[in-house]
Amino acid sequence: MTMLLSKEVWAIVRDGRLVTLAVALLVILAGALHASSLREHEQTRERTEIERITRQQWDNQGHQHPHRGAHFGIYVFQPKAPLSVIDPGILDYVGQALWLEPHRRNFMRFRPAVDAPPHTRLGLPTPAFLLTSILPLLIIGFAFNAVSEERESGTLRMLHGAGLAPVRLIVAKLAAQLGVLALWLIFLLAVTWVVFVQAPPDGDALLRTAALGIGYLLYYLTFCALALAASTLFRHSRTALLTLIVIWALFALVVPRLGSAVASAGTPLPTAEQFWTQIRHDYEHGLPGDLSLADQVAQFEAEQLRQNGVGRVEDLPFGINAVRRLFRDAYSDKVHTHHFERLGRAHDAQTQALRWTALFSPSLAMQAFSATLAGTDMAHQRHFEHAAEAYRRYINTTIDRWDADNTHGVSSFDARYADNQLWRAIKPFEYHPPDAAFAWRAAWPDLLTLLGWSTLATALLIILGRRLTP
């Protein structure tokens, strides 16, 4: 078997196609990684700068009504994960900044995709796109005639005559192709870390990179096995190649989009108008089972008057406007949580539908797995948004509590009695991205799908290999 394997490796190395394809792809990938790295670097620099400026603007609002100061708001920015150089995932389709303001939870704003040129709809030539969509085409390019050529040239008959079991030959070809791809991939990932990633790798990043490498190897195993299976099944190289190109086009270009469309139609999302109108309605009229906001506030005020033994809100020993805001915002948070969770469940249902579609395309599973490991998927995005929402509540609660403690009764919204001391008392936003275990928990269904695909493709190859006749 070792001899057979070494023969196959040498055959691959001697074949000019592999060298040409590997070098061509490396050049394109290096270009994509370079562009991606420059973009990341520029975005990180700009984000840090804007973060500093906006914080400075917040800190120096000067004399202001505390609630109006809170309405000026703070922008927070999601730090880029190191592996986003390889796979930017959903980053171009979520906003770049999140505006934190009282009463309302916002979506991230300024999606780069909105400003992108039309050709990006064909597919962004990111390293992940090249590795997931284009590399399989190149695998097909050098594996489609691996068996049929031996048959056409008569060497298969000679090997058969020498007593070699066809399945052993095919397994050796598969192992050789995968070995070469593994070496190529390790080289690529190492170069990516050394040359293109700005941050030095830590344990977490290395774990993610290793997992990503395993995912890609399983994915390439699927394509190598399918290419060899087609080469084994069809008598002519032409039929094998055309079949594989069509399969590739379906896997990489058609099924993912079809899956996306089916997921979107299966669980339709509300329009922004409907979403915000519903939140406003539920805030004013109450969620099912709750009183209307006006009734809740009236009850709350009556309770405050009773507890403090006064007859008018003007006589309360604290700022009633701020306390009322705290009460109303707590209800607003409840309403927002309700609707955002519902939207999150709709997103989850769509993701689940995509996972089912991945049973018809390993490319879809690979895309999901890669984005999750790179920290650029929905799970990581949601983690950031939850942290930002907790921070938003902290800011507004802190300011309203200060307002309540420093005023009495009713104060005018046009009065300016807070100053920089209050703004600067708000702690800066510190976000800690989740660890590799979090990514694993989110990615295991996709890994399972990849495992399923690679097992199925290898099994198909072995079955066809056993039936192979010269």
Next chain:
Amino acid sequence: MIRPLMQAEWLRFRSHPGNRWIIATFLLVFLLNAAWSGWTAREHRHQQVAEAQAWRTMLEHERSGLLGTPKAGESLEQKARTAFEFARHGSPPAQLPTLGGLTLGTTALKLLSPVSHVTVTNRQADDRKSETLTNPRLEAIGEIDFATLTALLLPILCICLCYGLLQEDRASGIWRLTTMTHPQAWQVLGASLLIRWCVVLLCLALPSALAFGLDPGASLLAYLSWIAAGAGFAAIWIILGGLACLLPVSAGASASALLAVWIVSSFVLPATLSVQGDAKAPSRMASIAALRVIQLDVDEQAPALLAQWYAQNADTTVPRQSHVWPVSFMPRYTEESLRARAIFRRFDAYRATRDSRLAAWALVSPPIGLLDIADRLAGIDAARYHRYALAVDDYEDRWRDYLTPRIMFYRGLTPADLDALPTFAFSSAPTSVAWPLVRLWVSALVLLLTFLLFRHHANTP
């Protein structure tokens, strides 16, 4: 001579089982794509009608509220606040009127904001109702979009159909026979390429008819323009397939070369071109800081702006001397919005300039040209969207001018006021597709001339 040649090649093409199943597979995908895109375009048009209807219902509700409630006890502040709430949240949807080729760009439409809600506050700081709620994961994958899938798959279909046209015949010895019986053997290759072009065109025209047929707003002119673009695009790839056949390499190697051309022209070249221009692009991140500078600046000037507004409208009596929110904030909102608008319009203007620059490269990257034509036919190209954004700004000015005095003078709203609300009108003509079409066909003609120049390579056995 040509007629029997064509008949013979057609028979050869038809009898090849590989050609039949490739065409069947791609036709099925194109039909699915067409049905989905046509249906999505139809849904979008229905949604536009429903949005407009929902607004009319809301307006009717407001009007009956104004008629039904006795207003005698309403304070000045309440009147101003009621008018403010309506002015802030009650504008009709200012919709981007899409064109007859909408079915070609349904995904691109979702990325834009095809509907805007003008307001009297600062729309640039808070434009949540004009946002589009999407699942970023689905967007990153890309949905089914007729023009996009055509730009991606049509070249693959051409590459498959042109595989080994000459090389396989040479390998089997058929070509030797052909050159002996037909001294101008290249004409045989030309005939088979022509047949393939017609078949590919049919694979585009039939699904396109379905897609356009499903969209109630589709137009015949848009369909014909699209077919003309598709014909040029298919011609480019078929001729490239023919040129690859003339190369002195194996069928597999020539197919690999074609796939490499497809990868470079569809992904690498467009990305390189757009990266080159990125340095000049305005930054959304920087706009955040600029917006906040305006907010702080205007906040400082708020009392002066308020006094200035009343001074400029001194001919009307003001029923109060001191003002609170929202009245005290109105001039500030106006100033803030006008200044912020200038920042945000730069993005639309830049997109229009950049897309026009990129479209000029369609000569070497046909997918860019095809998508450009599709966007223009759908009415969602960057230049037209920029004109739409300017029209929305103009509408917002009229909306503000009409409602602000009703807030500032504590007049509130009457049913008659609601009857005379300003309306949004956008009558921009479609961006012409003539030049992009010419560019696409020029590319095809250049390739055809190249093929004719090297045709003698086909005459050797």
